[in-house]
Structures are given as structure tokens and as C-alpha cells.
Amino acid sequence: MKSFYKIFMFLFLLSFLFACAKKEDVIKIGTAGPFTGDQARIGQDMKNGVELAISEWNAKGGVLGKKIALLAEDDRHDPKEAVAVANKLVSSGVVGVIGHLNSSATKPASRIYNEKSVPMITPASTNPEITKQGYNNVFRICGRDDQQGTELARFVVEILKKKKVAVLHDKTTYGQGLAEEFKRSAGNKIEVVVSEGVTQGDQDFKPVLTKVKSASPEVIFFGGMHTEGGLIIKQAKELGIKAPVIGGDGLYGSTLIEVAGPAAEGSYMAFFTPTAETEIGKNFVKNYTAKYGEIETYAPYAYDAANILLKAIAESKTTDGKKLIETIRKMKYEGAVGTIEYDDNGDIKKAGYTIYTVKDKKFITYDKVK
Amino acid sequence: MLLQQIINGLTIGSVYALIALGYTMVYGILQLINFAHGEIYMIGAYMGIIAITFFIYIGLPDISIALTLVLTFLAAIIFTGAYGITLERVAYRPLRNAPRLSILISAIGMSIVLQNYVMLAQGARDKIFPHELKIGGELIIADAHITYTQVLIMALSVLMMSGLTWFIKKTKVGMAMRATAQDRRMAGLLGINTDRIIVITFLIGSILAGAAGVMISMYYGIVNFYMGYTAGIKAFTAAVLGGIGNIPGAMLGGILLGLLEALGAGYISSEYKDVFAFAVLVLVLIFKPTGLLGERISDKV
Incomplete structure (x- = not known):
């Protein structure tokens, strides 16, 4: 019986090894937002936008020769949950995060990402304080309040x-x-x-x-x-x-x-x-509606955010957070919602309401x- | 403004009262706080929306809106009644003679199970009450607007509460219920089938909660799987406020809680809407630990 347990333990540990070995095969991108509850619809919309961008990159062979995997976590627009989810994403080794959606979730979560220099791009959090915290890893695609x-x-x-x-x-x-x-x-x-x-x-x-x-x-x-x-x-x-x-x-x-x-x-x-209709914008609307149905609100912003992050990985040829942050800051990106350029705070230069x-x-x- | 606030308070208060009755009746007989009761109310709200969507699909409202409403309420209370009986049979009866804490844990467990079951079955998104079935129109009394939905909620609640009072006071089953509440063992020795009485108690409580659920989904027009939690806590507060185990107490407690919330939010600050209700609860419990109408001192959970 004792030897049986030994074999069992050995196999058990072995399974961990496999899990670890497998981790290196993909590049992980995180996204977090309210995927259940009263704001599930806009949360899902954001997640779909990220998913679409990733599936397009994967169809072209991924990035840096690896496939891209999406880790989506539900923060239920709760600040406490957002911190837990951010820790979870960081510890599972995401290269960058698209999210969160609500300012009250983004703000506490951004501190966690900052500690590990994980770039985060929020497609929807508009509170001015978010980019005023002195965190260089924080970007957004939307305007400010x-x-x-x-x-x-x-x-x-x-x-x-x-x-x-x-x-x-x-x-x-x-x-x-x-x-x-x-x-x-x-x-x-x-x-x-x-x-x-x-x-x-x-x-x-x-x-x-x-x-x-x-x-x-x-x-x-x-x-x-x-x-x-x-x-x-x-x-x-x-x-x-x-x-x-x-x-x-x-x-x-x-x-x-x-x-x-x-x-x-x-x-x-x-x-x-x-924005004036661009070719990318039109293609996005066509592909999105074919796959998920009508666009709710934030999908094009999330789509652009994911593309910016992936493009930064491709251009800087690394998954190192600090280098990615630099690349994103210098990037000029033509996306579904127009031209995106960042200022020193991580806000977009042109934001109109x-x-x-x-x-x-x-x-x-x-x-x-x- | 005062009249309008009183109407606002009475509307939500009568819903609290209906749910509170379920808590208080079960407590009266089993000394159990049925934490899953809020979920029964939530299921009632969902059943209301499902039934009404079905009736709109078959075109019933075009024939008679009143009939549609009656059938919707019936469908909802049949289902919540069934849920209530099943709940008692599955989660509480096997633990009838177990320590009181086990049955309490079982109740909390059932609450979580039902919530997640509804989330998985119905989706995590909010459900919207169809606008096609609108009970249009309102009464305007001295600048206070009372929609017909509010009138319906208040009238139906009064009807159900008086029906319940009559049932408990005048019928044989009601008498048996009161006897069981006083002393379950003695009632059993005198030939009352106490198991049956307990089932009937759960049935009545669930019917009231189910009806409350349908009414609230009509009033706010929006339903979600976690709505039972807050409503359950508020209704439980109402039951304690009135004196738990006491049926008129639950009615009084519910209506009082609704009024306190409305008046507190309207005249002081809506930021502390929930605070007033609970502050009054604390005050009442300090000066009258058994609640407003309660007599028995409870030494239970």
C-alpha cells in the first residue's frame, strides 16, 4: 500500500511538471471586467473584442512564433474582486492585460500590474485619476471624465x-x-x-x-x-x-x-x-457582427487595445513588460476607432466626446x- | 412630497412584508431561519417573467390583460410552492432532529445552490420584464403619482395578508399551525400530523414570496439571480423588527421598514438609505429585544 502511495505521489508531482512545461508554449494575454451580473453585457462585449483580435493574430500564426491564449477573469465591477483577479492574472504570467472596464475596478488593479510592470490598456475606464497615479504601465483607449x-x-x-x-x-x-x-x-x-x-x-x-x-x-x-x-x-x-x-x-x-x-x-x-469610417473599422464591424452579433459599446476599443498590445510584442520581439511599455508609449496605431497615440500619462492624444x-x-x- | 414618499414606502414595504411572513412562519414552527427563502422570491420573479414572455408569445394579452396577469401569478406561485415543498423535503426534513446549527448550514447551502442554479439555467445577465405588457395609467392625488402597478401591489398584498390572517385564525389547518408553533411535540401527541403542517407552512410562505417576486419584477422591470439576497436580508430584518415568529409582526415590520427607507432617503439622504432601516432595527432591539409585537424570548440561533 505504501509503495502505491509513493507511485501516486510521483505521478501527482509529474503532472505538475507537465503543466509547467506546457506554460511556455503560449503567450498569455489577460482581460478582466464584469462578465456576470448587471453589467455582463458590456463586459462580454469588451471580452469579445479582445477575443476577436487574438483569433485574428492566431490565424496569422500568433506572435513571436507562439500562439496567443486569452485568460478572462470576472471582476464583477467590484474593487475587492478586481484586486484578487489582478493578482491571479499576474501570477499566471500574463504578458499584458486589456481591462478593467469600470474605473473603480481599474484603479486598485492597476497597482498590482504596476508592481510587476505588466502593461494594461483599459478600453473603458474614464476616471482622470487612473492615469495620474504615476504608474507608467497604465494606458487607456477611451477619453477622460x-x-x-x-x-x-x-x-x-x-x-x-x-x-x-x-x-x-x-x-x-x-x-x-x-x-x-x-x-x-x-x-x-x-x-x-x-x-x-x-x-x-x-x-x-x-x-x-x-x-x-x-x-x-x-x-x-x-x-x-x-x-x-x-x-x-x-x-x-x-x-x-x-x-x-x-x-x-x-x-x-x-x-x-x-x-x-x-x-x-x-x-x-x-x-x-x-470616427470617420476606416478600412480597419469596417472590417472590424463586419467580422465582429458575423461572430458575436451586434456591437454593444466597448468592443472596438477592446479590439484596438488588444491589437496595440500584440503589435508591441511583435515589434519589440520580447514579452518583457518594461520594454513593451516603452514600445506602446511610442507607438502610432491605426485602429478601428481611429489613430491612437499616447501622451506621457498614458492617455490618448485625441479624445473627443x-x-x-x-x-x-x-x-x-x-x-x-x- | 410626503404623500408620494408614503406611497413609495408602502409599495416596497408590502413586498417586504410578504417575504417576511415566510421567514416568520417557518421560524414560528421550526425555530429555523430559512436563509433560502430570499431565493424562492427570486425564483418567483424569474417565473413571472418566463410565464409572461410565454403568454405574450401565444398572444394572450391581446385577448385579456387581466387574464394574463392572473395566469402569470398562478404559474409563479405554483412553481415557487413546488420549490418550497422540495426545499423542505430535501434540505430540512432529513435534519429535523439534528442539531440546530446543521439545519441552519443546510439553509445557507440551499441558498447558494439555488442562486447558482438559476444563474446557470437562466444566464448571468439581467432579465428585463417585457414592455409589451404595460399596465399603463396612474392615479394622481395632490401631485403624488401612483402607477396602477403600485395600486396592484398594495391591493394584492393587503388581500393576501388578510387571507392569511383569516386562514390562520379561522380554519382547522390554521389552528393546527398555531398549535404546532406553540409546541410541536404536544401537537403531534394530540393527533396533528406535524410533518404535514410544516409542509403547508413552507408552501404558504413560498406562495407569498413567489407572488412578491412577480410583483417586484413588474414594478422595477428588471430581475437578476442575486436579487434574493438583499431582499431576503431586508425581509428578515422586517421579521425581526416586528418580532420573529409573530405573523402580524412581520406585516407591521415590513411596512414600517419600507416607510423608513423611503422617508429616510427622501428627507435625510439617499446615500444612507439602508442605514436608517438598520439603525431603527438596532434601536428597537435595544429597547424591546423581542421586536415590536413579539412576546417570546428566543434563545435560538
Whole structure:
């Protein structure tokens, strides 16, 4: 019996050896975002974009003569989970990470990646603080909340010509940050009649909206994501509030229209400026829709992010994080969302926001309405 | 504004009350906190959406919206009833004479199992209540908007709560339930089939939770697999607030909790919406440890 155990233990250890040996055959790329729960749809969209880029590279023979493997981890847009997931990705030896999606997850996770000099490119986290932490490994493909906050403030003041604004936010890094940026750049051109935080994941916003209603604002600003945004739009309508709801890129997502239903019509949200159609962009849309169906929001950004990372590996002919970071910073990349170049912080040089609105259950740019 | 906040509070409070009844009835008879009860409510919400999607598919709402609603509620409570009975049979009955802690762990385990089962079966994404079936219209009383869905929730809850009170007070089974709650062994010796009474308790609790689930999915229009957790905690709080084991206490506790949340969020700050409810719970328990209407001192889990 004893010898049996010895053989068993030997085989057991041997299996570890094989697992270790196999590791070297592929180049691992990580991605993390909310793949389950209320934001699963945009999370999945991001993951699909990365997957598509990787499958295209693999079809061409991979990178540095090796196949590329994707490790996808669910951070459930929870900061604690994001740190755990980041540690997991780093310890399984990823070369770079595409993600995370939510600013509140990206911020704590970026520290983990920075310690090991793993480059990370987020396709969606817009909080300004993320690239101000002094971490050289952090890049993003989207704009920042101070940029979209300014655009939203300009829209309220100059185009809607409204003064009394109720400001709500979901208390997350993204939502609260965006609300602050909006208030800051609007300055004294608007009058904030109510300013309240709500809890992400809550579904009953009628009490706070009743309070908002009694302050009779002309516009309701919401810094947060589409599930809560949709519920707020719907419940505001049910309470007889006529002021339109306006928010940032978090509101841009088909979930908002599904949750709010007809009430969503005429609400406003800032989102990245659509780029002039390029050949790469057209090909991406064609390939993506053939494989996964309709594009939700962040897929093209995630696709470009993955391509930038893989191109950096191919160009610098190494998987060393420090060298990759240097290559990415110097890179000029023509992608599905336009030309991408990085400044010293890891922000893209050209980042524009446009106001969208909902019409006939679709997001369209505001200037098309007129 | 006050009237509107009271309406907001009553709507959500009556849902809490319905779920709290399930906790309190099971506790009354088994001294068990059925942690899987919140999941039964979640399954009710899912069943409501599945049933209504099916009815829209076969075109029933075009014939009669009222009939569609009645059938949706029926479908949901039949399924949640079945889940409740199965839960008792699978997870609690085999442990009837085991230490109390084992059965509690079993309840927590069932909660996790059901949550993950629904996630795997229905997907991790949120489900949206179809907009095709909209109970349009609202009452406007002095600037307070009350949608017909809210009216339906409050009316149906009152109906079910009074039905339950009548059932417990006046029927033979209700009397047997009260006897079992007082002393299970004695009730058994007097010829009451206590096993059957326990099954009936679970059945009633699950039906109430299932109906609450359908109502909430109609109200918010959005359902997910983890919604049972928060709702379960809130309803459990409501049951403790009213005095756990006490049926009118659960009703009172639920409605009070709903009102506290709405008024706290509306008049003080919505950032601390959950804090008010739990702060009041702490205060009540300091000054009246048995809850508002509870008499028995519980020495159990």
C-alpha cells in the first residue's frame, strides 16, 4: 500500500511538471471586467473584442512564433474582486492585460500590474485619476471624465440652455468622479438644486427622485451606469418628472433602453465621438457582427487595445513588460476607432466626446436629431 | 412630497412584508431561519417573467390583460410552492432532529445552490420584464403619482395578508399551525400530523414570496439571480423588527421598514438609505429585544 502511495505521489508531482512545461508554449494575454451580473453585457462585449483580435493574430500564426491564449477573469465591477483577479492574472504570467472596464475596478488593479510592470490598456475606464497615479504601465483607449464632464456641462448650458440641475451619482469612482467633473466645469453657470448619491445595485430610486421632483430641476444629471440609469429614467417618468436625464458614457448601452423602455426617448448621454469610417473599422464591424452579433459599446476599443498590445510584442520581439511599455508609449496605431497615440500619462492624444440621444430605441448623435 | 414618499414606502414595504411572513412562519414552527427563502422570491420573479414572455408569445394579452396577469401569478406561485415543498423535503426534513446549527448550514447551502442554479439555467445577465405588457395609467392625488402597478401591489398584498390572517385564525389547518408553533411535540401527541403542517407552512410562505417576486419584477422591470439576497436580508430584518415568529409582526415590520427607507432617503439622504432601516432595527432591539409585537424570548440561533 505504501509503495502505491509513493507511485501516486510521483505521478501527482509529474503532472505538475507537465503543466509547467506546457506554460511556455503560449503567450498569455489577460482581460478582466464584469462578465456576470448587471453589467455582463458590456463586459462580454469588451471580452469579445479582445477575443476577436487574438483569433485574428492566431490565424496569422500568433506572435513571436507562439500562439496567443486569452485568460478572462470576472471582476464583477467590484474593487475587492478586481484586486484578487489582478493578482491571479499576474501570477499566471500574463504578458499584458486589456481591462478593467469600470474605473473603480481599474484603479486598485492597476497597482498590482504596476508592481510587476505588466502593461494594461483599459478600453473603458474614464476616471482622470487612473492615469495620474504615476504608474507608467497604465494606458487607456477611451477619453477622460474631465473631458466628457466639460462636454456635458457645455451641452446643458449652451445647447439645452438650462440652469437648474439635480445631480445624482452612484458613489463609484466613475459615477461620483464624473458628477464632480460636471459640476466643476459648469461652475456657476448652473444651479445645483439637489446633489445625492444612490447605491449601485439598488432598484428603488423613487424616494430620492421624489426629493428631486420637489426641487423642480430642469435637467437631472446622473453619473453612473446604464442599469441604474434606466431605472432612474423610468421611475422619474412614473413620478411625473419632465426634466430630461443626462449622463456620461456609462449610460450608453442597450440595457438602458431595455430597462427604461419608451421613457428612454429624449435622454442624453456623452459617448466617444464616432470616427470617420476606416478600412480597419469596417472590417472590424463586419467580422465582429458575423461572430458575436451586434456591437454593444466597448468592443472596438477592446479590439484596438488588444491589437496595440500584440503589435508591441511583435515589434519589440520580447514579452518583457518594461520594454513593451516603452514600445506602446511610442507607438502610432491605426485602429478601428481611429489613430491612437499616447501622451506621457498614458492617455490618448485625441479624445473627443459627442452628445447622443435616444430616438426610436437607438442611440444617435444629438446633431442628427435637428 | 410626503404623500408620494408614503406611497413609495408602502409599495416596497408590502413586498417586504410578504417575504417576511415566510421567514416568520417557518421560524414560528421550526425555530429555523430559512436563509433560502430570499431565493424562492427570486425564483418567483424569474417565473413571472418566463410565464409572461410565454403568454405574450401565444398572444394572450391581446385577448385579456387581466387574464394574463392572473395566469402569470398562478404559474409563479405554483412553481415557487413546488420549490418550497422540495426545499423542505430535501434540505430540512432529513435534519429535523439534528442539531440546530446543521439545519441552519443546510439553509445557507440551499441558498447558494439555488442562486447558482438559476444563474446557470437562466444566464448571468439581467432579465428585463417585457414592455409589451404595460399596465399603463396612474392615479394622481395632490401631485403624488401612483402607477396602477403600485395600486396592484398594495391591493394584492393587503388581500393576501388578510387571507392569511383569516386562514390562520379561522380554519382547522390554521389552528393546527398555531398549535404546532406553540409546541410541536404536544401537537403531534394530540393527533396533528406535524410533518404535514410544516409542509403547508413552507408552501404558504413560498406562495407569498413567489407572488412578491412577480410583483417586484413588474414594478422595477428588471430581475437578476442575486436579487434574493438583499431582499431576503431586508425581509428578515422586517421579521425581526416586528418580532420573529409573530405573523402580524412581520406585516407591521415590513411596512414600517419600507416607510423608513423611503422617508429616510427622501428627507435625510439617499446615500444612507439602508442605514436608517438598520439603525431603527438596532434601536428597537435595544429597547424591546423581542421586536415590536413579539412576546417570546428566543434563545435560538
